[in-house]
Amino acid sequence: MGCSVDDRSWERLRNAAVRVAQSAYAPYSGLRVGAAALVVDTPDAEGRTTGDEPWVVVGCNVENASYGLTLCAECGLVSALHARGGGRLTAFACVDADGRPLAPCGRCRQLLYEHGGPDLLVATADGVRRLAELLPGAFGPLDLPAPPRTPDPSVGAAGDPPPTEAAPPRGSVAP
Ligand SMILES: [Zn+2]
Numbered sequence: 001m002g003c004s005v006d007d008r009s010w011e012r013l014r015n016a017a018v019r020v021a022q023s024a025y026a027p028y029s030g031l032r033v034g035a036a037a038l039v040v041d042t043p044d045a046e047g048r049t050t051g052d053e054p055w056v057v058v059g060c061n062v063e064n065a066s067y068g069l070t071l072c073a074e075c076g077l078v079s080a081l082h083a084r085g086g087g088r089l090t091a092f093a094c095v096d097a098d099g100r101p102l103a104p105c106g107r108c109r110q111l112l113y114e115h116g117g118p119d120l121l122v123a124t125a126d127g128v129r130r131l132a133e134l135l136p137g138a139f140g141p142l143d144l145p146a147p148p149r150t151p152d153p154s155v156g157a158a159g160d161p162p163p164t165e166a167a168p169p170r171g172s173v174a175p
Pocket residue numbers: 072073074104105106107108109
């Protein structure tokens with residue numbers, strides 16, 4: 001297992017999650033959700049880290065009148081993670097406003113996998129589980145082919161012909 005998390009850290013996460021649940025925008029379901037995760041630095045290509053202590057990132061759910069556009073608390077958490085420079089999630093807790101543990105939905109398990117991997121520890125109603133147990137056989141970044149090489153900016157930068165007028169869509173009726 002990648003990392004062990006002591007009781008004090010879990011308590012800290014749970015408290016942070018309960019607190020941020022108060023900020024939830026949940027006028028439709030009335031379910032205020034707070035999520036909190038412990039973040040460690042990700043070393044850069046040269047193995048350098050900022051040396052920062054592990055820190056806590058939080059998020060709350062944000063509902064929408066369209067329902068389908070509702071953002072789970074995990075969405076806000078992941079955005080906040082990157083807003084602060086990124087890092088690796090090592091422990092995660094999601095609760096309602098009363099501190100009752102909530103399971104991350106299917107989509108959010110995938111979100112968490114991207115930023116915490118199979119070893120991310122998740123506090124569930126049945127105790128702490130590795131994310132690999134909650135999302136077995138996950139699809140992840142390593143399943144993608146290597147990204148295409150960055151195009152050489154010196155090629156084709158100058159003297160490109162102006163874009164030609166868009167052809168009418170196939171099947172369109174001529175005026
Ligand atoms: Zn979700």
